[in-house]
Amino acid sequence: MKAIFPRTGKAQIIGITGAPGAGKSSLVDKLAYFYRDAGEKIGIVCVDPSSPFSGGAILGDRIRMATLGLDKNVFIRSMATRGNLGGLSRATVDAVSILDAAGYGKVIIETVGVGQDEVEIVKTADVSVVVLVPGMGDDIQAIKAGIMEIGDVFVINKADREGVLRTQKELEALLALAHRPDMWNPPIVRTIATESKGIDDLAKAIANYGEFLVNSGEVGLNRRKSIARWRLTELLQERLLSDFLSKDGTRDRMEEFAGEIAEKKSDPYTAIETLLEF
């Protein structure tokens, strides 16, 4: 990764998130075809909430790789979440850096969930796209707090469905309330991904934000700095934990404590203090 880092920074990294069922995968596929037809090389990194037991990825992505993935200018990488020890966010960002260094001009990060982890991952992109569908009602309420403020571009997908106007109005109202420290007014793009409608508008909105970032140097630099800060913290946490656990006998002692806590013979706080003193 050290060798790769100096070669990064040329790609435009596009983060795409939104509620389950919003049609993100179709949208990403169509956007990838759009860029490919414009002569670009495209990398797609999908972040899946995988099964805590089987660790398997979602079947849909395998089907997808069989079509889009056969295109020599498109590279798809599926990242599965890997249980408690974290590292997924960092691993995703590393995968993006590798594609960037390898000359992929557009790298799309697609997340499946709408949890905190997904928000963190999308925040590391150059431009964040939030996908909604008409008639979400409660959903907008539920997700607004988490992702409204990270969206640089909003998409109302499945725009042939009933309620598109209402969703647009609600979204506009929420955006009017949101405080944007960077003075960018996030556009709202309507798409019907399954019919390839509105994809060019989306690409244009993404390009506009890219230009905005370049022209307002300060905003871009601050964004890169906060991404760097986040990466440092993630990496540090991971290294500190793995260094600690690699000490002789630490894992065994953790396991013993877990047993004692389960039987209520000890508590996690006392256990940690004992572990740290050792």
Added chain:
Amino acid sequence: MKAIFPRTGKAQIIGITGAPGAGKSSLVDKLAYFYRDAGEKIGIVCVDPSSPFSGGAILGDRIRMATLGLDKNVFIRSMATRGNLGGLSRATVDAVSILDAAGYGKVIIETVGVGQDEVEIVKTADVSVVVLVPGMGDDIQAIKAGIMEIGDVFVINKADREGVLRTQKELEALLALAHRPDMWNPPIVRTIATESKGIDDLAKAIANYGEFLVNSGEVGLNRRKSIARWRLTELLQERLLSDFLSKDGTRDRMEEFAGEIAEKKSDPYTAIETLLEF
């Protein structure tokens, strides 16, 4: 927390998760009223994906506290996510322990998102309830990998909506595929929370799982052990990071490195090595 831990273990901890818009809040409210009418004291811990900028909680919860929260046998605590340094999961589990120790017989953890963090939090409950709505289609696909296997009880809420049978069939098919190491067959309960329908069935399904856990001692112990393991890792990670950052000048050096990385004068991996060597 050390003093509190020995007093915990009496409450039944119920984790409730599901897609945004599934009506989780109404369901939790009605379940709380049900338990209250049965003479129980109920604690509710809501985990919100809060705004990364404002840090505010969702308005809906404030409205809610003004009604349900006035009941002296119901205690509601809203937990907001707090940015990158993590700790939310641990803070949530601590809040649950405090309510448990304080004599609340039922403690409900309600999560808003469906990301990895939310899955982790719900896994720390004694029983995990996954809420779906009819006609999710893609959603079941999207969320199945993450939460299907953690559900001990499934709810199809808004069961007066079209497509309830299809959702039930799809869910049954998915559950038939899922490997349950504990040999429990998760029941599917239909509810209409807004009309208080099916809440007694849900309460019964939750109670059944509680009995199952008691009767199959091994399963319960293994569950408590894996929760303990998770808590230890979370706490350890938090302590290691905060101990490290509390060293003189470390934060300043992190900040300098973030600037250098943003300007591509350094990379995160080299920065971490330098920081750790210091």
